[in-house]
Amino acid sequence: MKALAFDLGAGSGRAVLGWVEEGRIVIEEAHRFPNEPVRVGGRFHWDILRLYHEIKQGIRNAWRISNEDISSIGIDSWAVDFGLIGGNGELLGNPYHYRDTHTATAMEEVFAIVPDAEIFARTGIQFLPFNTLYQLHALKRDQNPLLAQAGHLLMIPDLLRYFLSGDMYSEFTNATTTQAFNPTAGDWDERLLGAIGINRNILLPPVKPGSVVGRLRDSVTQELGVPAIPLIAVGEHDTASAVAGVPALTPSFAYLSCGTWSLMGTEVPAPVLTGEAQRLNFTNEGGVYDTYRLLKNIMGLWLLEESKRAWERESSGGGKLQYPELLDSASQAAPFRSLIDPDDLRFLNPDHMPSAIAAYCRETGQPEPVTKGEIVRCILESLALKYRYVLDKTQSLTGSVFEGLHIVGGGIQNELLCRFTASAIGKPVWAGPAEGSALGNLAVQFISAGEVSDIAEARRLIRDSFPITTYRPEDPAVWNEAYSTFNQLIGLE
Numbered sequence: 171m172k173a174l175a176f177d178l179g180a181g182s183g184r185a186v187l188g189w190v191e192e193g194r195i196v197i198e199e200a201h202r203f204p205n206e207p208v209r210v211g212g213r214f215h216w217d218i219l220r221l222y223h224e225i226k227q228g229i230r231n232a233w234r235i236s237n238e239d240i241s242s243i244g245i246d247s248w249a250v251d252f253g254l255i256g257g258n259g260e261l262l263g264n265p266y267h268y269r270d271t272h273t274a275t276a277m278e279e280v281f282a283i284v285p286d287a288e289i290f291a292r293t294g295i296q297f298l299p300f301n302t303l304y305q306l307h308a309l310k311r312d313q314n315p316l317l318a319q320a321g322h323l324l325m326i327p328d329l330l331r332y333f334l335s336g337d338m339y340s341e342f343t344n345a346t347t348t349q350a351f352n353p354t355a356g357d358w359d360e361r362l363l364g365a366i367g368i369n370r371n372i373l374l375p376p377v378k379p380g381s382v383v384g385r386l387r388d389s390v391t392q393e394l395g396v397p398a399i400p401l402i403a404v405g406e407h408d409t410a411s412a413v414a415g416v417p418a419l420t421p422s423f424a425y426l427s428c429g430t431w432s433l434m435g436t437e438v439p440a441p442v443l444t445g446e447a448q449r450l451n452f453t454n455e456g457g458v459y460d461t462y463r464l465l466k467n468i469m470g471l472w473l474l475e476e477s478k479r480a481w482e483r484e485s486s487g488g489g490k491l492q493y494p495e496l497l498d499s500a501s502q503a504a505p506f507r508s509l510i511d512p513d514d515l516r517f518l519n520p521d522h523m524p525s526a527i528a529a530y531c532r533e534t535g536q537p538e539p540v541t542k543g544e545i546v547r548c549i550l551e552s553l554a555l556k557y558r559y560v561l562d563k564t565q566s567l568t569g570s571v572f573e574g575l576h577i578v579g580g581g582i583q584n585e586l587l588c589r590f591t592a593s594a595i596g597k598p599v600w601a602g603p604a605e606g607s608a609l610g611n612l613a614v615q616f617i618s619a620g621e622v623s624d625i626a627e628a629r630r631l632i633r634d635s636f637p638i639t640t641y642r643p644e645d646p647a648v649w650n651e652a653y654s655t656f657n658q659l660i661g662l663e
Contacts, residue, residue, distance in 0.1 A: 171241040171619055174200070174232045174399075175611035176225055177408060178247035178326070180430045181205055181475070183221065185228030186605065187236055188612035190621055195612070195635040197605060200235050201228035207267045214270035216326070218253060218261070222333050226394060229386075233396045240396070241619060243334075243386075244404035244611045245327040246411040248431075249347035249455075250302045253329040254320035254372075255338070262316040265326065268300035269519040272312065276304035279311065284365050287448065292359050294441040295349040296453030296467060299515070302348035307366045323372045327406040334401060335384030340374040341403040343410035346456035351376070353441045353454065353462070379405045379458040380618045404614040405458045409433045409465070414458045414610030414625060416576045417603070417633035424561060424572040426591070427606060428581025430472045432512075432553065434560045435465025442567055450563050458614055459625050464567065466560045469512040471581055473549045476523035481542060497586045499543030500550060506652045507544060508536045510552045511660040534659060554590035555656040561595050574598035578606030582639070592641040593649045603636035 172189045185201040203224040208217050225245070233240060254262040266272065277299045280289070286297065295301065302325075309317040324332055325344040332338050345351045345358075350373070352359040358373045377383060385398040405411040412427035427433040441454035441462050455463045478491050485491075508531040510517075520526040524545050528538040531548070539545045557575075565571055574597045581587060582601040592599040603609060613628035622628045643649070656662070 171616075171621055172236045172239050173612050173615035173619070174229065174236075174240050174243045175404070175608045175615070176228060176243070176245040176330075177411070177608040177611060178205060178221065178245070179408065180248055183224060184608070185225070185232055186608040186612070187232050187240070188609070188616075190616065190631065193631070193634065195609065195631050197608070197612070198235060200232035203227075208264075210264075213272070214267040215264040216251065216267055218265055218326075218329065222330055225330060225334070226390070229396060229399075230394045233394070240399050242400045242402045242615045244402045244406075244615050245330055246404055246406050246408045246607055246611050247326045247330075249325070249344055249407045249409070250298075250300055250305070252302060252305075252323050252325050254316050255322040255324060255332070256319050257321045261329070262319055265329070266305065268305075272308045273299050273304045276308040276311070277301075280304055280307050280366060284362060287445075289349065289362065290448040291443055292352050292354075292362060293349045294353055294443050294447070294454030295347065296451050298467065303350045303362060303366070306350070306363075306368050310367045320372050322374060325406070331383060331401050334386055334390055336387045337384035338374060339381075339383040339403060340376045341383075341406040342376040342378050343405045343407040343456040343458070345376040346454075347407055353456070354443075377403050379403055379410070379614050382618070402615050402618050404611045407455065408607045409455065409463065410457055411608070411610035411614070412578050412606040413437060413463055414613050414628070415603070415606040415608070415632055416578055416610075417600075417629055417636070417638060418576055419630065419633060422570050422572070424564060424575050426557060426575055426577045428470065428577050428579045428584075428587070430470055430475060432468035432470035432557070432581070433465050434468060434557060435463055435564050436568060436570065436572070437461050438464045438568065444567070447567055450567070452563070452567065458610070464564065466563075468553070468556055468560065469517055470553070471584070473512060473517060473523060473527070473553075474546060476520070477527070477545055477549070480522050480524055493584070496542060496546050497584065499541070500546035501586055503541065503543035503547040505547070505648075506551060506655070508539050508548045509555065509652075509656050509659055510548060512549075512552050512556050536659075550584075550587045550590050551652070552656070553587060554594035555653055557591050558594040558596075558653055559657070559662055572597070574600060577601045578603060580604055588639070588641045589644065593644045593646070594653065596643050596646055596649070598643075599641040600638050601641060602638040603632065605636070609636075
């Protein structure tokens with residue numbers, strides 16, 4: 171069997187064919203496309219119909235490449251964002267981007283209605299200003315007419331599946347990210363939704379990863395010249411798929427899904443809903459096959475991507491900068507000259523990332539990074555040190571001691587960051603595969619079809635099928651001193 175995985179990130183998407191052959195997983199990219207949000211009238215939206223168009227092109231290309239052999243399709247994407255479906259079955263407006271400013275004060279407004287301690291106890295989810303709960307509150311507060319007209323709410327993968335099949339389902343892993351799902355009850359939290367005036371009925375009962383959730387509808391099969399291929403609810407939050415794709419050989423492991431966002435934590439059998447978990451602002455998101463992901467969101471390579479975009483806009487020649495040259499300049503810059511907290515909210519969506527970084531350093535009494543190399547090194551060293559902090563706290567919350575850290579995702583191509591991370595945590599880093607989310611997506615499809623027995627076998631297959639690079643700590647005393655400075659600087663414990 172050949173399965174088709176769509177893995178949608180905040181900046182790009184791709185369609186990946188995968189199958190099992192002679193004890194190995196084989197993959198082939200069928201389509202890659204940009205995911206470029208759009209500003210309209212001061213608001214920030216996802217171009218959802220363009221994404222749907224690209225998904226259809228991916229299906230068409232994959233059908234040809236596969237020799238007309240695709241047994242299932244799965245879609246994963248980022249979390250928290252959604253579309254509203256009207257009573258006539260049509261999409262009501264373009265989904266808002268999580269970086270839109272309409273939620274700027276929404277979290278604090280909801281805290282005035284329901285205390286933050288109660289919200290965490292009911293959901294186990296990290297407090298981030300763009301969580302679905304606060305987006306819904308902002309729509310209600312602003313009397314957005316689309317909310318009043320909504321018959322159903324569909325998260326981004328749910329919405330794209332609906333376009334393809336005409337069937338509406340809510341998938342478990344993405345539902346848990348909303349901060350409106352109660353893991354203890356196993357359903358949407360009516361207390362929280364009612365408190366902010368949201369009709370519980372617009373939310374569908376979540377289905378588990380591995381469920382068959384429809385087939386391509388007739389209009390799609392006729393347009394693309396393909397049969398009614400089944401659609402599988404995979405781990406539709408891309409981090410759920412990334413964790414499913416971690417090539418760990420033991421049940422207890424630490425992971426870092428590294429891309430635009432860095433998501434770091436471990437897999438646990440049940441949510442950790444303690445006061446300490448809330449104080450540390452960890453999150454408990456649903457995983458595949460009756461697991462939860464105890465993790466923390468870290469701003470990630472967004473800092474580097476946005477800096478690169480800012481420099482390119484300023485370039486008189488309009489040329490594109492290359493990451494290798496930026497990383498080379500960073501490797502030659504002075505170490506630990508300036509450090510930042512990657513999760514400071516000023517970095518969420520600044521007009522000019524390098525200026526925001528320089529301002530942070532100036533305000534904290536540090537030398538301002540000026541050159542590209544200094545700024546990139548500041549970003550990467552700060553990320554590595556934040557990873558150490560989160561890993562330490564993950565061990566504390568779970569009572570586990572991890573032998574090292576698995577890194578998956580596109581960030582493994584940043585060798586300097588992998589080296590820095592191993593040195594910062596003082597443990598080995600196992601980097602790979604880069605296709606973590608796509609492979610986890612495929613793994614659930616393989617298990618659903620009976621091609622692979624369970625997630626443990628899927629992880630062994632991934633381990634045997636793709637190269638893993640090991641990075642070992644360097645200069646531990648120097649990094650320990652830097653970590654102490656970092657903690658003092660940003661007020662960590």
